[in-house]
Amino acid sequence: MSEPxxxxxxxxxKRFGSLEVARDVSLSLPRGCRHALIGPNGAGKTTxxxxxxxxxxxxxxxxxxxxxxxxATPAATRVRRxxxxxxxxxxxxxxxxxxxxxxxxxxERQRTAGQFWRGLFAHEEAIDESFAILTxxxxxxxxTRTTRTLPYGQQRLLEIALALATRPRVLLLDEPAAGVPKxxxxxxxxxxxxxxxxxxxxxxxxxxxxxFRFATRIVVLVAGGVLLEADPETxxxxxxVREVYLGGAxxx
Amino acid sequence: MSDVTANxxxxxxxxxxxxxxxxxxxxxxxxALLLPFFFFPTYLTLASxxxxxxxxxxxxxxxxxxxxxxxxxxxxxxxxGAYAAGLISVYGWGEPLSGLLLAAAFAGLVGFVVxxxxxxVQHLALIMITLGLGLLTYxxxxxMSWLTxxxxxxxxxxxxxxxxxxxxxxxxxTAYSYSLAALFVCFLVSRRIxxxxxxxxxxxxxxxVRRMPAIGSDYRGHLQKIYTISAAIAGLAxxxxxxxxxxxxxxxLSFQRSADVVVMLILGGTGRLYGAIVGxxxxxxxxxxxxxxxxxxWYFWIGLLxxxxxxxxxxxxxxxxxxxxxxxxxx
Amino acid sequence: xxxxxxxxxxxxxAFGMLLFVLSVGLSVTLxxxxxxxxxxxxxxxxxxxxxxxxxxxxxxxxLLALPAAxxxxxxVSVVFERTLFRRLYKAGELNQVLFTIGVVFVAAxxxxxxxxxxxxxxxxxxxxxxxVEVFGLRLGVYRIFLxxxxxxxxxxxxxxxxxxxxxxxxxxxxxxxxxxxGLGLDVERIFAITFALGSGLAGLGGALAIEIVGLDPAFGxxxxxxxxxxxxxxxxGSIAGSFAGAALLGIGDVAGKYFMPEIGSFLIYxxxxxILFVKPLGLFGKR
Numbered sequence: 009m010s011e012p013x014x015x016x017x018x019x020x021x022k023r024f025g026s027l028e029v030a031r032d033v034s035l036s037l038p039r040g041c042r043h044a045l046i047g048p049n050g051a052g053k054t055t056x057x058x059x060x061x062x063x064x065x066x067x068x069x070x071x072x073x074x075x076x077x078x079x080a081t082p083a084a085t086r087v088r089r090x091x092x093x094x095x096x097x098x099x100x101x102x103x104x105x106x107x108x109x110x111x112x113x114x115x116e117r118q119r120t121a122g123q124f125w126r127g128l129f130a131h132e133e134a135i136d137e138s139f140a141i142l143t144x145x146x147x148x149x150x151x152t153r154t155t156r157t158l159p160y161g162q163q164r165l166l167e168i169a170l171a172l173a174t175r176p177r178v179l180l181l182d183e184p185a186a187g188v189p190k191x192x193x194x195x196x197x198x199x200x201x202x203x204x205x206x207x208x209x210x211x212x213x214x215x216x217x218x219x220f221r222f223a224t225r226i227v228v229l230v231a232g233g234v235l236l237e238a239d240p241e242t243x244x245x246x247x248x249v250r251e252v253y254l255g256g257a258x259x260x
Numbered sequence: 261m262s263d264v265t266a267n268x269x270x271x272x273x274x275x276x277x278x279x280x281x282x283x284x285x286x287x288x289x290x291x292a293l294l295l296p297f298f299f300f301p302t303y304l305t306l307a308s309x310x311x312x313x314x315x316x317x318x319x320x321x322x323x324x325x326x327x328x329x330x331x332x333x334x335x336x337x338x339x340x341g342a343y344a345a346g347l348i349s350v351y352g353w354g355e356p357l358s359g360l361l362l363a364a365a366f367a368g369l370v371g372f373v374v375x376x377x378x379x380x381v382q383h384l385a386l387i388m389i390t391l392g393l394g395l396l397t398y399x400x401x402x403x404m405s406w407l408t409x410x411x412x413x414x415x416x417x418x419x420x421x422x423x424x425x426x427x428x429x430x431x432x433x434t435a436y437s438y439s440l441a442a443l444f445v446c447f448l449v450s451r452r453i454x455x456x457x458x459x460x461x462x463x464x465x466x467x468x469v470r471r472m473p474a475i476g477s478d479y480r481g482h483l484q485k486i487y488t489i490s491a492a493i494a495g496l497a498x499x500x501x502x503x504x505x506x507x508x509x510x511x512x513l514s515f516q517r518s519a520d521v522v523v524m525l526i527l528g529g530t531g532r533l534y535g536a537i538v539g540x541x542x543x544x545x546x547x548x549x550x551x552x553x554x555x556x557x558w559y560f561w562i563g564l565l566x567x568x569x570x571x572x573x574x575x576x577x578x579x580x581x582x583x584x585x586x587x588x589x590x591x
Numbered sequence: 592x593x594x595x596x597x598x599x600x601x602x603x604x605a606f607g608m609l610l611f612v613l614s615v616g617l618s619v620t621l622x623x624x625x626x627x628x629x630x631x632x633x634x635x636x637x638x639x640x641x642x643x644x645x646x647x648x649x650x651x652x653x654l655l656a657l658p659a660a661x662x663x664x665x666x667v668s669v670v671f672e673r674t675l676f677r678r679l680y681k682a683g684e685l686n687q688v689l690f691t692i693g694v695v696f697v698a699a700x701x702x703x704x705x706x707x708x709x710x711x712x713x714x715x716x717x718x719x720x721x722x723v724e725v726f727g728l729r730l731g732v733y734r735i736f737l738x739x740x741x742x743x744x745x746x747x748x749x750x751x752x753x754x755x756x757x758x759x760x761x762x763x764x765x766x767x768x769x770x771x772x773g774l775g776l777d778v779e780r781i782f783a784i785t786f787a788l789g790s791g792l793a794g795l796g797g798a799l800a801i802e803i804v805g806l807d808p809a810f811g812x813x814x815x816x817x818x819x820x821x822x823x824x825x826x827x828g829s830i831a832g833s834f835a836g837a838a839l840l841g842i843g844d845v846a847g848k849y850f851m852p853e854i855g856s857f858l859i860y861x862x863x864x865x866i867l868f869v870k871p872l873g874l875f876g877k878r
Contacts, residue, residue: 024329024363049309057453061474062473063473082473083473083474084473084476084477084478084479085272085476086473087473087474087475087476088476092474092476093474095471095474098467099468099470099471099474101463101464101467101468101471102468103463104460104463104464104467107275108276108460109271109464110476111276111457111460112457112461112464114317114458115457115460115461116461116475116476116477117475119553120457121458121460121477121482122457122458122461122481122482122485123271123456123458124452124453124456124458124459124485124486124489125452125456126456126457127277127280127452127455127456128276128279128455128456128457128459128460129273129276129277129279129280131424131457132273134457135272135273135276136273138272138274139272148270151270151272153273161442170471170474170475171474173475174476178405186507197478205470242357251423266657284644286688293753324685330684330685330688332688377868380868380871381868381871382622382628382871383625383684383865384627384684384819384822384823384827385683385823385867385871385872387627387688387819388819388820388823388863388866388867389867389868391816392820392860392863392864392867393860393864394858395816395856396857396858396861396864398856399856399857399860400857403604403853403857516654519692522689523689525691532686536697543703557700557704559696559697559699560696560697560699560700560701562693562696562698563692563693563694563695563696563697563698563699563700564693564697565693566690566692566693566696567690567693567694567697569689570673570679570682570686570689570690570693571678571690574682574686
């Protein structure tokens, strides 16, 4: 617990009309954490990620990254400061190859993507780094296939590869294994747990076996508010959690 | 990490380098564009029209085909370039190359200003703003007849010989050489752009604009940049037309021209520079051959062709051909 | 001078009401399906020619030619929707734009082939001709008729959307298609019906327009720009927005051409660009 806090949200609130999708959400992620965000469908998990990464503007509350207030910072700038997310529904570049897509992300990070006078092949370091990331995630063999032709599981991995190319300090994974068969999702989470130790990870996941296996701490979100934030053992035994989540349709 | 060295190491850099290498087919293509000098000298005027239209179509392809910005008003920049080049000449400076560059710079400057609007809007609003700006410019030129000549067109354009040596002849040898050279140079520039990391970023925007901020991209900056470049190239094409024909009329700015260029591009295939050239050639040659028939029926075929291309060959003629070719080779 | 202004306002409002009938259908279908249908004006043209034909060939009175125009345009449009347009709902805006422009080209060519490029005229019943004096202003009877028809259309639309089952379904589908589908609504059917109604209104508008602006094969193109301005300025899927946008454009257009004929159109386009720049979703747009 002595690790410094990298990301902190303070009393985040968001309403859609009469629906409160975030109620006073205060979270803090220490360096290198592996936190899970769970909660029933419609609890506002994805909304929370959208708020933290800047796809949505909170009605009130603040977000700070390594002590700096980023509440009003544009989404792209947050990414460049090291706050990156992945998407629950594949949000990839269908007609690009993984190599191109990840190289693009690396170039954007290096701020060289706007150089229209230099051939892409001249960005040698970026290409090598991109290929290294793809290899690390087991995508080396398919690096030059068009993304749309990749099997679904590999597209999920590419989601993570794109995020890694931004060199995140905080990585928010929105159901990284959504739609992936159970045996494959374990492989996916092996990849996630093998991420560098200084990256703070918050992931949304419905499969409780996976959550209890990979998370060091669990945040339970219900109806836009934090019901409980505790270690896995406490969450497992908490009666309220059993009632709203485990007792319900949650355990697939 | 260890698998990289275990297998034969894949050469990622080399693969990307090969993606942008010149193919023999391209060399043949450009050599073929020299044929009109020897075999069809009577069609040199048409050939230089095609070269100019192709250049204009390339400028549209850069924003529409590569960056996904749908525009129905790009004739605005074509016309601005044409009027700029024409006016420079009317007011006493007929040197073509500097006129060309000045006109392109002017159109690019306007494009840069407009780009601030373009990147703020999407979907219908984007189409409407491009359309509205196009119509606006047309009306502006129409009402400023003291400068533009209004419906009579701009008169008194004189273009000096290129390098003070090559006169613009009646048969169009100089005009076609000049247009083709400009097309080739701009093509080289555009080719470098689309094969750069910037070109990759544009394809990223086209493929999935939502993902761009999530990989840290200030994609609006990219779009502004390409829009400005595209406007400059469109202006250059317009200037070429003014200099090779010595005429600029309001139709340089018309909606018809904006629509025609998109049709050419779609016919040839968007997102590939050769699509712009092939599309322009097919469109103008077909129109030339069919010019005997009523223009309304010409548009019947164009309309039908558009519908068929969208439904059957969404990637245009070149896209369809390359799909056929890759099926042929058993991929 | 005051009289002149009043007359211009009246004529402009009447013209705006014509534009409203022509464009409200596109606004609703765009809001519903996100389908950019540039052929909307072509359905207006179709309605116009149907009115001309039914009056000339069948000898129908004007008041019956109007519903004929509505029905004919609705019928043809639903055939197009079911066979062709529906394939393009997910195809991206460029393909939609190109395909429907293609339809406009073809429609214009067919109209030229069938009717020539001459302006069509129809003979109005005597009670719609001439003008009446109201508060010392001479107002064209036909323009009053236009306003009445447009207001009636508005009333029917608002009532239909707010009070009927189909209206509730349409509103649900405009708000959120996925949810509507989840609730078991047949969204495809709603699309088709809405599309037919919208195009039918365009057809009605085309028939009503003959007396004001004439009818020729370029109608589809000429009015496309007006219709798009109304929709874009008013905001997608908003009847109130279309009404306001149409009134604004009608008055602006007539006033501009009357008081500043040199730069009238210029001002309209300037207004369009300015409004879209400040409010990209239109004056009443939500999405």
